[in-house]
Amino acid sequence: MLKLIGVEAFYGKIKALHGVSLEVPHGKLVCILGANGAGKTTILKTVSGILEPETGTIHFDQQRIDGMDPEDIVGLGVGHVPENRHIFPELTVYENLIMGGFLINDKAILEERLESAYHRFPVLQDRSRQLAGTLSGGEQQMLAISRALMLQPKLLLLDEPSLGLSPLLVQEIFDTIEELHRSGVTILLVEQNINQALRIADYGYVLTSGKIFLSGTYEELRREEKVREMYLGEGKYVRRARLWGM
Numbered sequence: 542m543l544k545l546i547g548v549e550a551f552y553g554k555i556k557a558l559h560g561v562s563l564e565v566p567h568g569k570l571v572c573i574l575g576a577n578g579a580g581k582t583t584i585l586k587t588v589s590g591i592l593e594p595e596t597g598t599i600h601f602d603q604q605r606i607d608g609m610d611p612e613d614i615v616g617l618g619v620g621h622v623p624e625n626r627h628i629f630p631e632l633t634v635y636e637n638l639i640m641g642g643f644l645i646n647d648k649a650i651l652e653e654r655l656e657s658a659y660h661r662f663p664v665l666q667d668r669s670r671q672l673a674g675t676l677s678g679g680e681q682q683m684l685a686i687s688r689a690l691m692l693q694p695k696l697l698l699l700d701e702p703s704l705g706l707s708p709l710l711v712q713e714i715f716d717t718i719e720e721l722h723r724s725g726v727t728i729l730l731v732e733q734n735i736n737q738a739l740r741i742a743d744y745g746y747v748l749t750s751g752k753i754f755l756s757g758t759y760e761e762l763r764r765e766e767k768v769r770e771m772y773l774g775e776g777k778y779v780r781r782a783r784l785w786g787m
């Protein structure tokens with residue numbers, strides 16, 4: 542469904558992605574793992590068209606999408622829940638959701654999607670007239686996910702949805718992601734919460750300094766000594782890994 546081949550991306554002269562190739566098959570939940578600054582967010586930005594790759598190709602549903610406008614990519618069925626939520630703080634919860642449904646012309650469908658958002662997270666219905674900026678971090682994350690779901694994307698990009706949330710809310714967000722996955726949504730999830738993410742993912746890629754360093758299933762990655770040491774805190778080289786900035 543989604544395929545990146547040899548993607549290189551820059552911020553000015555700084556190269557953030559060094560030839561990233563990865564695949565998200567239809568109906569699967571794939572996660573990208575890696576420390577701060579590895580390039581995880583940059584990968585999602587190239588997929589949703591916010592950042593154009595310098596070289597390489599990105600295909601979605603047989604169609605080449607690199608170089609396309611973000612709005613057109615959304616229209617093809619790619620939903621992006623950005624890092625740090627990026628909800629519209631000065632708009633109400635209801636208005637944020639309506640903004641998410643900007644491509645829907647049919648009022649009945651819009652109502653239906655709103656209902657399903659409120660059904661998924663009842664707290665959003667309770668707070669529908671409240672300014673989104675006044676919501677808690679967890680509620681803002683629920684809103685950001687719900688806003689992206691308004692267009693019923695075929696592929697959902699999730700950028701560190703559990704960041705900064707209490708353990709209880711982290712669990713709720715992961716439960717939601719699993720539920721979406723079961724309902725057939727294809728998901729590309731970026732996480733630093735490695736254990737949790739790999740448990741629900743079909744496949745994982747480990748990114749270091751803009752390069753895919755390892756990939757595999759949870760079981761395969763768990764067997765990799767480097768992953769255990771660096772990400773699962775099980776080895777004697779944790780300190781060294783920190784020195785490497787991983």
Ligand SMILES: Nc1ncnc2c1ncn2[C@@H]1O[C@H](COP(=O)(O)OP(=O)(O)O)[C@@H](O)[C@H]1O
Pocket residue numbers: 552555557575576577578579580581582583584
């Ligand atoms: N807007 C930007 N301008 C310049 N450099 C950036 C920008 N955004 C990210 N970078 C750099 O690109 C690299 C990858 O960043 P990012 O994709 O945000 O990593 P991650 O999401 O894995 O933490 C980092 O070195 C970061 O400093």
Ligand SMILES: [Mg+2]
Pocket residue numbers: 581582583624
């Ligand atoms: Mg990031």
